[in-house]
Amino acid sequence: MRSRFTLALAASAAIAMLTAAAGFAQAAGPKAYIGLFKDNAVGVLDTSTNRLLTTIPLPAGPHGLVVTPDGKTVFASSDGDSKVSVIDTAADSVRATIEVGKSPHGLAMTPDGRTILAAVFGANSVVFIDAAGGRVTGTVPVASPHNIALTPDGRTAYVASQPKGAFALVTLDVQRMRKTGVVPLDKMPRALNVSPDGAKLYFTLAGSDAVQVLDIAGGRISTQVPVGASPHHPLFDPQMGTALVVSQGPGVLSVIDAAKDTVKGTIKVGTLPHWIATSPDGHVAYVTNEGSNDLSVVNLDTLSVTATVPVGNAPRKIVVQPATSVSAAGVGTEISGFSFVDPIRVKAGQAVSWTNRDAVPHTVTSDTGLWDSGDIAAGGTWTRRFTLPGTYAYHCGNHPAMTATIIVSAGS
Numbered sequence: 001m002r003s004r005f006t007l008a009l010a011a012s013a014a015i016a017m018l019t020a021a022a023g024f025a026q027a028a029g030p031k032a033y034i035g036l037f038k039d040n041a042v043g044v045l046d047t048s049t050n051r052l053l054t055t056i057p058l059p060a061g062p063h064g065l066v067v068t069p070d071g072k073t074v075f076a077s078s079d080g081d082s083k084v085s086v087i088d089t090a091a092d093s094v095r096a097t098i099e100v101g102k103s104p105h106g107l108a109m110t111p112d113g114r115t116i117l118a119a120v121f122g123a124n125s126v127v128f129i130d131a132a133g134g135r136v137t138g139t140v141p142v143a144s145p146h147n148i149a150l151t152p153d154g155r156t157a158y159v160a161s162q163p164k165g166a167f168a169l170v171t172l173d174v175q176r177m178r179k180t181g182v183v184p185l186d187k188m189p190r191a192l193n194v195s196p197d198g199a200k201l202y203f204t205l206a207g208s209d210a211v212q213v214l215d216i217a218g219g220r221i222s223t224q225v226p227v228g229a230s231p232h233h234p235l236f237d238p239q240m241g242t243a244l245v246v247s248q249g250p251g252v253l254s255v256i257d258a259a260k261d262t263v264k265g266t267i268k269v270g271t272l273p274h275w276i277a278t279s280p281d282g283h284v285a286y287v288t289n290e291g292s293n294d295l296s297v298v299n300l301d302t303l304s305v306t307a308t309v310p311v312g313n314a315p316r317k318i319v320v321q322p323a324t325s326v327s328a329a330g331v332g333t334e335i336s337g338f339s340f341v342d343p344i345r346v347k348a349g350q351a352v353s354w355t356n357r358d359a360v361p362h363t364v365t366s367d368t369g370l371w372d373s374g375d376i377a378a379g380g381t382w383t384r385r386f387t388l389p390g391t392y393a394y395h396c397g398n399h400p401a402m403t404a405t406i407i408v409s410a411g412s
Contacts (some may be wrong), residue, residue, distance in 0.1 A: 011198065016109035022055065030321040031089060032277060032286055033074045034295065035062035038313035042076055044092050047279065047320065048287070050297055050307045054092050059083050064107030064147075064317060066116060071321035074291055075131070077104035084118055084132060089321065094390060096134050100127045106147035106191075110154035110174065114192060117157055117174070119145035126159060128177055138177040142170050149192040149201065150174070150217075158201055160189035169203065169214070178402045183219065190276075191233040195243075202234035202243060211245050225261050227254040228411055239282025240300055240370065246273035246287060253287055265303045269296035277318045288315035299384045299388050301370050330383070335362050335376070340396075351385040352406060363397040372397065 023259070032045040041055040042062055060080030066073045066091075070192050073174035074087040077100070084104060086096040101124030109116050109131070116129040116408070128138040128146055143163035150157050157172040166189050171181040185205065190230055201214040211234055212225035229249025236258060237245045243256040251273055252266045270289025273296070277286045278316035285298040288311075295315060297307040307372030314409075334340045336358060344352055354376065373382040375398070386392065386408045396402035 013033075022124055028070065029278060031064055032181075032295075032318055032320045033076075033087070033089075034069065034288060034315050034318040035065055035076060036312035036314060037061060037063070037290070037316045038104055041312065042074070042078075042087065042316070045286075045295070045309065045311065047284075049220055050309050052309065052311055055312065056087060056094060057084050058094065059097075062316070063105050063233075064118065066107045066109040067319040067321055068109070069083070069111070069322060070114040071397070073131070075107055075109070075129075076321060077107050077118055079103045079105050079121065098129060098136065100129070100136060100392035101125065105145065105184045107288050108150050109155065111152065112154065112247050114393075115154075115174065115248045117148050117172075119148050121145060121162075126157070126172060128174075128249065130132060140177055140179055142172075142173055142179070146189070147168070147191045149194050149203075151194050152196060152197045153198065153295060156180075158192055158194065158203075160203065161201065162188050162194055169201075181219075183214070189259060190231075193234050193236055193243075194257070195236050196238040198357045202236070202245070204231045204234060204245070206230075209247075209249075211243075212257070223261050225263065227256075228266075228385065230250055232273070235276045235278065236284045236301070237278050237285075239278075244276050244278075244285055246276060248272045248274070250351035251289070251291075253285060253296070255300065255303065267296075267303050267305060268296055269298070269305060270294050274316045275412045276319050277320045279320060279323055279387060283385075283387050286318055287321065288318050290314050290316055299390075301366070301368070301388065301392065302390065330385070335396075335402075338399060339395075339402060347387055347409055348387055348389050349385070351383050351406075353381050353383040355379075361398060362402070365395055365397040367393040367395060371397050 034043040044053045059078035063079040064077040074083045082393035083097040085094045100118050105119045105121045118127040125139045126142045140347045146160040146162050159170040161170045163166045168406050169183040173180050175312040187207050190204040210226045213223045215222040221321040228247035231247045234245040243258045254266050255264045269287045271291030272291040273287045275288045287296040295309045295311050299306050322323045332353045356376045364373040389410050392406040
């Protein structure tokens with residue numbers, strides 16, 4: 001297995017060189033990878049243009065997707081087969097496959113990118129994979145595992161277990177590869193995610209119209225967040241201090257205040273929204289719509305859909321590469337004399353840094369409440385990147401008479 005994997009790596013590098021030489025389409029920004037369940041393929045989207053670049057054929061039923069922290073590799077499971085495919089994102093081609101057992105569903109990756117967990121539904125097991133070597137390193141018995149979420153430290157996994165009559169959340173010790181606990185449920189668990197601080201787990205249940213909030217320390221459901229019929233994928237957006245969840249019945253994306261566990265707003269997307277990914281800076285959401293065969297691009301600053309992109313048949317999971325090619329150039333400005341420089345003009349993708357020259361704290365707070373710097377102490381600096389064109393009004397939360405705007409134009 002290891003020698004075949006190594007040979008495949010060499011072949012993949014050659015393909016990448018030929019691809020570049022032939023002048024094939026290349027993405028200007030991070031790429032999104034979309035599992036097209038009924039096309040048996042993964043679609044590749046350039047997020048800077050919202051243009052589909054290519055599709056990559058896979059074994060039947062692409063289901064789980066994860067991307068490595070360096071953005072160079074995507075792993076995709078196929079639940080109509082027994083394989084996890086290894087995709088080289090430079091060549092956008094499959095360089096190797098890993099046998100894991102019948103009908104692998106969701107995938108999860110540890111934050112360091114070293115270990116992949118595969119929910120192998122048909123084999124009643126969670127399989128551990130060495131990402132660099134492309135080999136299975138261990139298995140843990142879990143009945144009918146569907147999706148997996150990891151704590152921020154990568155030490156604990158939560159598995160949505162779906163055996164009829166014994167629905168549960170199963171906890172695993174990732175390092176020791178063993179089961180550590182079970183939380184029984186009365187309904188079938190679907191998708192799940194752990195908050196950035198590791199304090200709570202959001203998960204959804206078939207037949208429930210609310211996101212369930214598990215207090216991890218207490219091991220109990222502390223509250224529920226009503227979001228509409230048939231909620232599916234929850235995702236935390238640490239850049240915005242929010243959580244996102246799609247509800248398939250009404251076809252909406254809900255934005256949840258992650259501190260208060262309350263809905264801040266909803267956005268109508270497509271039919272049967274299935275999964276969510278966000279841009280590297282957290283200000284744009286990409287929602288796959290399985291029923292309408294398209295992708296909704298959502299501006300989370302304005303809570304609006306900015307593009308609807310046809311992508312193929314039955315799009316389900318989606319991942320976005322981490323930012324590796326976005327310009328770090330930006331604008332520096334000062335807060336002084338109890339006033340902002342107004343307006344400030346930048347191009348999409350640039351950042352603005354505010355340095356407080358006054359002797360008292362100020363804030364940089366969106367008029368819509370979607371971002372807030374908190375107190376910037378005397379001499380302190382706060383930075384925010386703007387990715388979408390538009391005019392953004394803001395003020396100082398401590399001194400409301402201090403107001404200004406950011407004007408973001410399309411990047412060149």
